[in-house]
Amino acid sequence: MTTTEDRVSALRPQLEAWRRWLHQHPELSFQEFETAKYIVSELNKLPDLQVSQLTPTSVLAVLKGGKPGKTVLLRADIDALPIHEENTFEFASKTPGVMHACGHDGHTAILLGTAKLLSEDAANVPGEIRMIFQHAEENGPGGAEELVMETSLMDGVDVVTGLHLNSQLPAGQVAVKAGPFMASPDMIELTIQGRGGHGAHPEEAVDPIAIGAQVVTNLQHVVSRHVGAQDALVVSITYFQSGSTHNVIPDTARIMGTVRTFDPELRQKAPKLIERVIKGVCEAHGATYVLNYEFGYRPLINTDWVAEELRQIALDTVGAGHFSEAKATMGGEDFSAYLEKAPGAYFNVGSGSDEHDSRWPHHHPRFTIDELSLETGVKMMHAAALRLAQPQAN
Ligand SMILES: [Zn+2]
Ligand SMILES: [Zn+2]
Structure with a gap:
């Protein structure tokens, strides 16, 4: 019997390949055409997913689980920034002046990995898992607002979660906070x-x-x-x-x-x-x-019970030694738009390490991630999907 741990380890080369392709091909907010095309083609390789596009540069994958349960939305943002990359590794941006300097390439790879794990075991998945690869987080009015207000994405969604990599936290660490999280x-x-x-x-x-x-x-x-x-x-x-x-x-x-x-x-x-x-x-x-x-994005206020569930999931998944209480930040995040329609919580996964020179701040031309964080992200999102979709969740 292979454990989730084993499955995620085995997935590591694929996670790196996804993230590095995306890192080489960054696109600005509302222009993520090639990114969306790539995501669609990768999702189409997986069994049992319904793949569609609710807007021209976002992608939705829906997995109907084999067991009864709730509808859970998992979100990754996919856009890059108008920054000229100063990293010199072989998968640095191929587009002058545009760069994945916030880690959204990692978020996308994590959600692709989560889709792969879930779809390969669909019979045992409860409820319905919607995975939204959202465009335009970095530029107001933001892609989330469009998806929430102008599409059917949120219809019937019981709970939503998503993550942001955080270069100021050690790679592999998970941080969660109930209540006010971002401004x-x-x-x-x-x-x-x-x-x-x-x-x-x-x-x-x-x-x-x-x-x-x-x-x-x-x-x-x-x-x-x-x-x-x-x-x-x-x-x-x-x-x-x-x-x-x-x-x-x-x-x-x-x-x-x-x-x-x-x-x-x-x-x-x-x-x-x-x-x-x-x-x-x-x-x-x-x-x-x-x-x-x-007015920009709404404040991001995590629903208490969902944050508590995520805390438990983190303790089960990465253990107390890799868990910390997240600190509220004055940064903004359009994940808050989803929380207008359903309870949910947003959390952080650490991506910083000296070994991979990945402690640069987000939006810095040297920003990068320790790819160990991709594994942590998949473990968390996968476990969150399974747990939050349980019929008795909350
Ligand atoms: Zn950013
Ligand atoms: Zn970001």
Whole structure:
């Protein structure tokens, strides 16, 4: 009797082959045509899967198990980033300026491996396992939103899970957390309209730089004086552009920044708090403004019971020595869109090691993974599918 452990070990060369092909052929968000074609052709080699495309650059594989059970959605994202790869290994990106620098090549290989294990043992699989190879995680409004809102993907789904590799965790480690996990990455874009003039006569101008500086400073008071210390809110001004030379007061200043929180209620209140500051400062100094406030992905809040199941699965699969409690991060993730429709939880699999020089941060031109993490990912996704699809799960 071969164990899952043995089956995953035997799968390792195939997992590497998938991941390395994908790594060599990265495609940007909403342009994953060759990636989707590759995934379809690999899935078509497996028995008992229904393979279809709900959008032009995503792929859905459905496995109807031989036993009664629930419908579980497993998700991998498949897109790459506009980064020029600096790695020199033989499977580095073949496309200048585009790179799998977030590990989505690994996520895709992991879900292909999971599909292979499940489909080869379909008679013993409970329920229905849907595996979505999702496009465009890296670029808003995101592929998840499109799949959730505009297709039948989520119809009848009882529970959803997915993972992200994490270069800051040791390869082979699994980290899970109940509740708030990732933040809502919202965006502000502000133009302050002053009145330009001679640098010698500020009294005749309305200086958008001086006013903009006040706005930036006062926005920090939204965080420190209008939001409780327990409710995490980040306001970071990341762009301030104005003026062209030393003796001219410019007409306008452009300011951009990011606003992030885990709290859906605070998220709804934040635009009002922020605009009140901008309006007050601008009016006080005689300027006008145009504010564009854009909501990004929702905060990712794991369902408690699903996170608890994943914790148990991790303890059973990798053991307590390779398990850690995940830390919430202010990063964003469109996996949150699925959680609007079904309970679920997202988790991390460590991919960092010195041996494989894979501790570079995500989105870095030297980013890579220790491929041991592919095995860990498959073990986790496979076990999660089987356990969450049990008829009595929750
Ligand atoms: Zn990313
Ligand atoms: Zn990512």
